Structure formats: structure tokens, C-alpha cells
Amino acid sequence: xxxxxxxxxxxxRHKTVLGYSTVSLLTAASEEIFSSxxxxxxxxxxxxxxxxxxxxxxxxxxxxxxYMVNTRIWRLLTGSCPLKKCCDCSLSGTCxxxxxxxxxxxxxxxxxxxxxxxxxxxxxxxxxxxxSGNSRLKDLVCKDRGQECQDQLFKIPCDEELxxxxxxxxxxxxxxxxxxxxxxxxxITAVALISTCISHCCSPVSYLQxxxxxxxxxxxxxxxxxxxxxxxxxxxxxxxNCFFEGTEPVSFQTPKNEDWKNISFFFTLNSQEQYYSMIxxxxxxxxxxxxxxxxxxxxxxxxxxxxxxxxxx
Numbered sequence: 001x002x003x004x005x006x007x008x009x010x011x012x013r014h015k016t017v018l019g020y021s022t023v024s025l026l027t028a029a030s031e032e033i034f035s036s037x038x039x040x041x042x043x044x045x046x047x048x049x050x051x052x053x054x055x056x057x058x059x060x061x062x063x064x065x066x067y068m069v070n071t072r073i074w075r076l077l078t079g080s081c082p083l084k085k086c087c088d089c090s091l092s093g094t095c096x097x098x099x100x101x102x103x104x105x106x107x108x109x110x111x112x113x114x115x116x117x118x119x120x121x122x123x124x125x126x127x128x129x130x131x132s133g134n135s136r137l138k139d140l141v142c143k144d145r146g147q148e149c150q151d152q153l154f155k156i157p158c159d160e161e162l163x164x165x166x167x168x169x170x171x172x173x174x175x176x177x178x179x180x181x182x183x184x185x186x187x188i189t190a191v192a193l194i195s196t197c198i199s200h201c202c203s204p205v206s207y208l209q210x211x212x213x214x215x216x217x218x219x220x221x222x223x224x225x226x227x228x229x230x231x232x233x234x235x236x237x238x239x240x241n242c243f244f245e246g247t248e249p250v251s252f253q254t255p256k257n258e259d260w261k262n263i264s265f266f267f268t269l270n271s272q273e274q275y276y277s278m279i280x281x282x283x284x285x286x287x288x289x290x291x292x293x294x295x296x297x298x299x300x301x302x303x304x305x306x307x308x309x310x311x312x313x
Contacts, residue, residue: 020111023111023112023115024111024112024115027062027112027115027116027119028115028119030116031058031116031119031120031123032119032123034054034058035120035123035125035126039054039125039126039129041125041128041129041132041157041158043132043154043155043156043157043158043159044133044154045133045154046133047129047130047132047133047154047157048130048131048133048134049133050129050130051126051127051128051129051130051131051132051133052126052130054120054126054129055117055120055121055126055127055130056117058113058116059112059113059114059116059117060113062112062113062116063109063110063112063113065112066108066109066110066111066112066113067105067109070105070108070109072101072104072105072266073101073102073105075264075266076098076101076102076266078264079261079264100268101266107195114184114188117181117184118181118184118185118188119181120181121177121178121180121181121184122177122178122181122182124173124174124177124178124181125157127173127176127177127180128156128157128170128173128174128177129157131173131176131177132153132154132156132157132173133153133154137153137169137173153169156169156170156173203269204269204270204271205269205271210269212276213269213276216276216277217276217277220276220277220279220280224279231254234252235252235254238250238252259282262278262282263278263279263282264278265278266278267281
């Protein structure tokens with residue numbers, strides 16, 4: 001039990017890194033399966049098109065899937081263009097906030113496609129197939145050597161004997177593919193490091209407060225799901241009982257549409273206000289408004305002051 005608890009704590013502490021690592025490993029495994037089972041280079045004039053499709057199209061599909069499974073983009077778009085206001089379609093929040101969310105969503109969606117391209121380039125199967133049908137390679141290798149040389153270039157990815165007979169071309173294509181792959185990995189690592197440094201430098205709060213905010217956000221989301229499920233279950237039970245038993249519904253407090261809208265906006269840490277989420281901000285601002293309204297109701301009006309003065313005389 002103690003080991004299981006330690007494993008869960010380790011998972012919660014490194015959930016983001018483990019998630020990205022899992023996506024990368026699954027993508028790499030999928031690429032290996034595709035290259036060994038599905039991919040079959042035609043070894044003709046269609047090499048360039050076929051190899052490029054296997055290198056780029058699966059990455060593009062993974063990129064789109066990354067957008068589809070990311071809840072941030074749906075949270076940003078949901079309710080931004082209602083049918084009653086279709087002519088006045090505006091995204092929730094400011095343009096800067098929209099761009100910030102879009103950058104974060106795009107960065108997360110790029111993990112799988114970039115992993116696919118990097119692994120494919122390191123294995124070099126797709127690149128060798130595509131490059132063997134490239135007109136530049138034909139002009140470089142087969143200059144003044146006729147159609148037979150071009151046909152041999154097309155067959156390089158499929159014929160091992162031919163690859164041994166023309167080792168320089170085959171190995172140079174493999175080397176080019178692997179060099180591009182390592183260069184891509186280096187660029188991704190550098191961009192990730194630079195963006196992390198910039199985000200930490202531009203943080204409006206200190207390091208420990210930022211860690212506290214992340215812990216708070218995770219716990220709030222967990223509790224919100226539990227409470228929402230419990231609340232929805234109770235409401236559904238009341239309504240179904242009233243429907244089948246024909247009884248009057250009892251009063252049941254649910255948040256208003258405006259309340260849901262207020263907590264659905266994206267939250268950004270602010271050094272001027274010590275709030276950690278939209279729910280936190282909503283709860284405190286609502287409490288402040290109710291306190292002010294109570295003070296206004298309790299303050300005596302001019303008529304009450306006059307009545308008190310007359311009663312004392």
C-alpha cells in the first residue's frame with residue numbers, strides 16, 4: 001500500500017512529463033509498426049509522393065487529433081458563437097488571451113506529430129523512398145547516364161543487392177535523413193527550453209507561489225468533478241422521481257447560466273489580485289458584493305434618522 005501511494009505521488013508530481021513521454025513512446029511505436037507492416041515503397045516514379053505522404057500526412061492527422069482531445073480549445077470556443085448572436089461572433093476573453101491559449105494548445109498538439117517525423121527521419125525508410133524519386137538526385141547521380149540509372153535509383157529502397165552495388169547513394173540518403181532527424185530533435189529541445197525559461201521569467205508570481213497555484217488548480221479540478229457529479233446525480237434523481245411519481249419538485253439550488261459563464265473563462269495569474277482560479281475569484285467577488293449589499297441595507301435611511309430623533313425628544 002505504501003509503494004502504491006509513492007507511485008501515485010510520483011505520478012501526480014510528474015504528470016505532465018509522463019503524459020508527454022507516453023504520447024511520444026506510443027507515437028514512436030506506431031511509426032515502427034507503420035514502417036515495417038504498412039509501408040511499401042512502390043519503387044517507381046511515385047516514390048517521392050508516396051514517401052512524402054507517409055512522412056507528413058500521419059503527422060498532420062496526429063496534429064489535428066491533438067487539437068481535438070485538448071479541452072482548452074473547446075473551453076475557449078464553447079459558447080463564443082451562439083446562434084442568437086451569430087453575426088456578432090466573438091471569442092471569450094481578449095485577443096491576447098486567445099493567442100496565449102492557442103499557443104499552449106498548439107505546443108501540446110505538436111508533441112505527437114514532431115515525434116512521428118523525428119522517429120521516421122531517424123529510421124530513414126520514408127525519407128529514402130521519397131528522396132530516391134527526387135528529380136534533383138536524378139540530375140546529380142544520373143547525369144549523362146541514361147534512363148537505366150534513373151530506374152535503378154527508383155529501385156534502391158526495394159532492392160538490397162542494388163543498394164550494395166550503389167552504396168554511396170543509399171548510405172548518403174540514410175545519413176541525410178538521420179542528420180535532419182537529429183537536427184529536428186535539437187531544435188525542439190532548444191525551443192522547449194527557451195519557452196520554459198521565458199514563461200518562468202515572465203511569471204507574475206514567485207516560484208513557490210507558482211507551485212502552490214499548480215497544486216491548487218489540480219485539487220480544485222478534482223473536487224469540482226466530484227462535486228459536479230454528486231450535484232448532477234441529486235438533480236437527476238429529483239427530476240426522475242417527480243416524473244415517475246407525479247410529485248412536485250423540491251427546491252434545489254443550481255448555479256445560474258451567468259455563474260457558469262463567469263467561471264468558464266480562462267484564468268491568468270495576476271500579481272495585483274491574489275486569486276488562483278476563476279472559481280476562487282467568483283466566490284470572493286460574490287461574497288464582497290453580498291457584504292456590501294448587506295451593509296447598504298443595514299445603514300439607516302434619512303426617514304429612520306428623523307424618526308429616531310423625534311422619538312428621543
